[in-house]
Amino acid sequence: MSLVSWNCRGLGNPRTVCDLDQMVKEKKPSFLFLMETISNKKRMERLRVKLGFEGLFVVEPVGKSGGLALFWKVAEELEIQNYSRRHINAIVKMSDNEVPWKLTGFYGHPDPTKRMESWSLLSHLKFFAPVPWLCVGDFNEIAHQSEKVGANRRREGQMEAFQAAPEDCNLGDLGFSGPRFTWSNMGQDASFTQERLDRVVGNSGWCNMHKSAGVHVLAARASDHNPIYVSFSGIQPRGLQGRRGFKFEASWIPDEECGAIIREAWDRGDNAGGGKGGQ
Incomplete structure (x- = not known):
């Protein structure tokens, strides 16, 4: 089993689809999570057939931005639980004898002034199905200054807020092998910037279920983001040394305001449909 997560930056370009x-x-992934598809359900259904997946769930873009899609190979293996413009949450059960686990495709808000809404959403998702949990996607934020080169240094408070979100959920970074950064502004001068915005985090339950799992950052394709490949069997390309990111062990601390924040966001329409971070 395996998974690919990619901020594809729009599927209107034939090269991107290719x-x-x-x-x-x-890679023959069992699951595929795409962000910034900028594509409606009709186009995504055609893509599902082309790629050979059985299951598909689409969060359509708003205007010319956003859009999420989750594909999976065997239709009976996955059940969508909830979604918003920033996430798709699902339960995966491969067989009657296997413990079900939660898969969340996550897309952090591209506007840094609204990123706390994303962290509140992530914390809120912990309450849905307390089972082994894997969360993947473009978080649109870095955890440490070492995850960025170029441009201005990130504000410490901004990074600390991001660090606290997975910590609250008992999610730890699974690390990675391959390229150090997952996003670039493609600059050709002194403005050139790279950051590690895309990552994979999981709780101890999921990591114990898949002890040999490995994460590899793939080569950049027709996007300013690199795809992320998660092999549940832990097969890694030779010659690449795995790197470990931040780890979290803190227990969940209930936040009475969290549910209200998410409900307010959903009431504004965030649960009905879809920029770049690095700020």
């Missing part, structure tokens, strides 16, 4: 098709053929 690169995605090639990546799926090479």
Whole structure:
């Protein structure tokens, strides 16, 4: 079993679709999570058929931004629990004898002034199905200054707020091998900037279920983001040394305001449909 997560930055470019098709053929993922698809359900359904997946759930973009999609191979293996413009939450059960686990595709808010809404959402998702949990996606934030080169240094408070969100959920970074950064502004001068915005985090329950799992950052394709590949069997390319990110062990601390924040966001319409971070 395996998974690919990619902020594809729009599927209107034929080259992007071609690169995605090639990546799926090479990696044969059981699950595929796409962000910033900028595509409606009709187009995504055609892509599902082209890529050979059985299941598909789409959060349509708003205007010319956003859009999420989760694909999976065997339709009976996955059940969507909830979603918003920033996430898709699902329960995976491979067989009657296997413990079900939670898969969350996550897309942090591209506006840094609204990123706390994303961290509140992540914390709130802990209350849905307390089972082994894997969360993947573009968090649109870094955890440490070492995860960024170029441009201005990130504000410490901004990074600390991001660190606290997985910590509250008992989610630890699974680390990675491959390229150090997952996003670049493609600058050709002194403005050139790279950051590690995409990552995979899981709780101890999921990590114990998949002790040999490994994460690999793939080569950049037709996007300013690198795809992330998660192999549940832990197969890693040779010659690449795995790196470990931040780890969290703190217990969940109930926050009475969290539910109210999320309900307010959903009431504004965030649960009905879809920029770049690095700020």
